[in-house]
Amino acid sequence: MDAVKTGLNQPPTQHPRLLDWVKEVAELTTPDRVVWCDGSDEEWDRLTSELVAFGTLTKLNEEKRPDSFLARTDPTDVARVEERTFICSHDKADAGPTNNWMDPEQMRGIMTDLYRGCMKGRTMYIIPFCMGPIEAENPMFGVEITDSAYVVASMHIMTRMGSKVLEAMGDDAQFVPALHSVGAPLEPGQTDVPWPSNETKYITHFPEDREIWSFGSGYGGNSLLGKKCYSLRIGSAMGRDNGWLAEHMLILRLTSPEGKVYHITGAFPSACGKTNLAMLEPTIPGWKVETLGDDIAWLRYGEDGRLWAMNPEYGLFGVAPGTDYKTNPNAMRTLEKGHSLYTNVALTDDGDIWWEGMGEAPDHLIDWHGNDWTPNSKGPSSHPNSRFCTPIKQCPVLAEQYDDPRGVPIDAILFGGRRASTIPLVTQARDWVHGVYMGATLSSETTAAATGKVGVVRRDPMAMLPFIGYNAGDYFNHWISVGKAADDAQKLPSVFYVNWFRRGEDGRFLWPGFGENARVLKWVVERLEGRGEAVESPIGFVPTPGAIDISGLDTDPEDLAASVRVDVEEWKEEIPLVEEWFAKFGDKLPAMLWAELDALKQRLGMND
Numbered sequence: 143m144d145a146v147k148t149g150l151n152q153p154p155t156q157h158p159r160l161l162d163w164v165k166e167v168a169e170l171t172t173p174d175r176v177v178w179c180d181g182s183d184e185e186w187d188r189l190t191s192e193l194v195a196f197g198t199l200t201k202l203n204e205e206k207r208p209d210s211f212l213a214r215t216d217p218t219d220v221a222r223v224e225e226r227t228f229i230c231s232h233d234k235a236d237a238g239p240t241n242n243w244m245d246p247e248q249m250r251g252i253m254t255d256l257y258r259g260c261m262k263g264r265t266m267y268i269i270p271f272c273m274g275p276i277e278a279e280n281p282m283f284g285v286e287i288t289d290s291a292y293v294v295a296s297m298h299i300m301t302r303m304g305s306k307v308l309e310a311m312g313d314d315a316q317f318v319p320a321l322h323s324v325g326a327p328l329e330p331g332q333t334d335v336p337w338p339s340n341e342t343k344y345i346t347h348f349p350e351d352r353e354i355w356s357f358g359s360g361y362g363g364n365s366l367l368g369k370k371c372y373s374l375r376i377g378s379a380m381g382r383d384n385g386w387l388a389e390h391m392l393i394l395r396l397t398s399p400e401g402k403v404y405h406i407t408g409a410f411p412s413a414c415g416k417t418n419l420a421m422l423e424p425t426i427p428g429w430k431v432e433t434l435g436d437d438i439a440w441l442r443y444g445e446d447g448r449l450w451a452m453n454p455e456y457g458l459f460g461v462a463p464g465t466d467y468k469t470n471p472n473a474m475r476t477l478e479k480g481h482s483l484y485t486n487v488a489l490t491d492d493g494d495i496w497w498e499g500m501g502e503a504p505d506h507l508i509d510w511h512g513n514d515w516t517p518n519s520k521g522p523s524s525h526p527n528s529r530f531c532t533p534i535k536q537c538p539v540l541a542e543q544y545d546d547p548r549g550v551p552i553d554a555i556l557f558g559g560r561r562a563s564t565i566p567l568v569t570q571a572r573d574w575v576h577g578v579y580m581g582a583t584l585s586s587e588t589t590a591a592a593t594g595k596v597g598v599v600r601r602d603p604m605a606m607l608p609f610i611g612y613n614a615g616d617y618f619n620h621w622i623s624v625g626k627a628a629d630d631a632q633k634l635p636s637v638f639y640v641n642w643f644r645r646g647e648d649g650r651f652l653w654p655g656f657g658e659n660a661r662v663l664k665w666v667v668e669r670l671e672g673r674g675e676a677v678e679s680p681i682g683f684v685p686t687p688g689a690i691d692i693s694g695l696d697t698d699p700e701d702l703a704a705s706v707r708v709d710v711e712e713w714k715e716e717i718p719l720v721e722e723w724f725a726k727f728g729d730k731l732p733a734m735l736w737a738e739l740d741a742l743k744q745r746l747g748m749n750d
């Protein structure tokens with residue numbers, strides 16, 4: 143109890159609202175200890191050592207992976223739980239047809255009962271954090287309370303956090319309260335498990351109160367509350383109210399051989415290529431890509447009337463399988479520098495990590511369940527949604543504008559999904575509203591990033607289906623109104639729709655992807671400069687057969703032609719699906735999007 147008293151009676155802040163909230167949570171959850179996190183290296187060392195001693199983390203080979211650790215989760219706690227994620231607006235209509243909803247008072251009742259005594263036997267950590275630079279004009283503060291040391295260690299990497307944030311908050315700054323518990327109280331004498339969690343899970347957002355309550359899961363997407371919960375779900379509601387956009391987007395800086403600089407954002411659903419594109423190593427000579435963000439972007443108008451994007455995060459929480467020196471060398475180099483957490487990947491006999499796609503499989507591994515594994519074993523060694531968590535500052539191609547609170551002015555926005563058919567390699571929208579239509583009708587096959595069936599095609603508007611914190615119809619309207627707010631439509635980013643995942647009849651990918659995607663970026667730049675060759679197809683501008691630079695590329699020209707083909711019959715099959723999708727939103731769907739759909743039907747020759 144003394145430690146509780148120390149945490150509560152000698153707090154490192156005088157912020158009244160924060161202190162009231164901390165006290166209230168401590169009284170409700172009854173932890174054994176209360177710790178204010180300072181964000182120091184000593185704190186990281188202490189927490190990781192404790193987690194190693196406890197068996198939650200395994201220390202990796204210091205020479206190969208300095209200061210790096212492996213976590214194995216409970217096998218039932220490996221991904222975001224979309225069916226347990228709620229938007230609790232006062233009015234159900236404000237959550238819209240794509241979100242789970244419950245009345246906020248009812249939800250607070252249910253969760254308060256779950257939280258009562260839930261930190262018994264555990265330490266309650268208080269993590270002051272800031273999404274985006276602390277030096278911003280309006281720093282976006284949050285405070286996460288959690289009973290998971292793994293969460294604290296991960297927040298060290300993923301956010302700017304600790305004493306410097308608390309200091310910047312003074313005693314009156316606004317902040318987003320974010321409460322997290324793994325939901326596993328310990329009775330006296332009860333032995334703990336390495337990965338405590340609860341079968342009952344709630345990932346809950348109160349958009350009007352700008353508040354987050356999460357219970358039962360320790361997995362990153364459910365527990366690192368600055369990420370999806372704050373920066374996207376609460377962030378999108380803030381953006382709606384204040385004229386900006388919170389998006390599931392990478393941000394990259396592209397320099398052409400002539401030295402011209404472009405900034406591009408890309409919205410692809412989870413596990414559909416954002417991290418890879420953000421760190422891409424171009425295969426075509428003279429082109430350079432620098433990283434600004436790999437998952438989240440906040441877009442606002444700058445004084446110059448252009449849309450600027452900044453990355454609120456401080457680390458990368460990337461999909462491990464498929465990452466290696468061939469596909470994403472810059473991610474591998476980032477990880478070489480150490481100071482990283484790995485979750486649910488395999489452990490090699492010499493204390494290194496391994497996952498599917500990282501060269502040839504070693505003869506023996508410990509798999510993500512903690513069992514012996516050989517190449518003959520059934521099932522993969524690493525969970526398909528296993529992750530690396532690493533400081534973005536270690537990225538060897540990080541752009542220096544990374545820490546600029548204004549971000550960078552955006553030239554092009556890419557929407558993209560994972561579709562085996564129909565969607566060409568790249569299509570340019572005619573204008574902003576057509577671009578919004580492309581985003582609003584984006585579709586993709588589900589991946590292991592969320593629990594549930596993998597490989598099912600679903601609409602994933604702007605790659606934000608699981609992350610829009612309000613009615614998606616209102617969100618489409620907001621996108622249109624952001625376009626209208628431009629003082630000059632010429633200053634708006636040009637919108638493109640890409641698909642790296644189209645397959646041939648034999649199932650192989652038609653486009654080599656990864657570093658070769660620079661060839662598509664080159665065409666995008668040529669279009670921005672008004673010179674890339676394109677044909678106007680029913681669905682937008684697509685490259686002419688020779689327009690994509692394939693010099694030095696060892697790809698069957700027929701595959702390339704198939705990858706950019708617009709198949710009118712396939713597109714006709716898409717139309718009823720879009721109609722069904724739009725109908726969900728009733729009169730919330732902007733009339734301009736119905737008009738876009740009608741015009742597309744006309745162009746496809748579907749006049750009824």
Ligand SMILES: Nc1nc2c(ncn2[C@@H]2O[C@H](COP(=O)(O)OP(=O)(O)OP(=O)(O)O)[C@@H](O)[C@H]2O)c(=O)[nH]1
Nearest residue numbers: 412413414415416417418461463464591642655656
């Ligand atoms: N075929 C192909 N696969 C790709 C390409 N880019 C990425 N991938 C694979 O897709 C998977 C996910 O890629 P990421 O870049 O981690 O996806 P993400 O969008 O950042 O995922 P989240 O972190 O879940 O939001 C990995 O297994 C990659 O190897 C590509 O251009 N072509």
Ligand SMILES: O=C([O-])CC(=O)C(=O)O
Nearest residue numbers: 222362363370412437591
């Ligand atoms: O949030 C997570 O768990 C990881 C992620 O980036 C996503 O799923 O988009």
Ligand SMILES: [Mn+2]
Nearest residue numbers: 411412413437
């Ligand atoms: Mn993501």
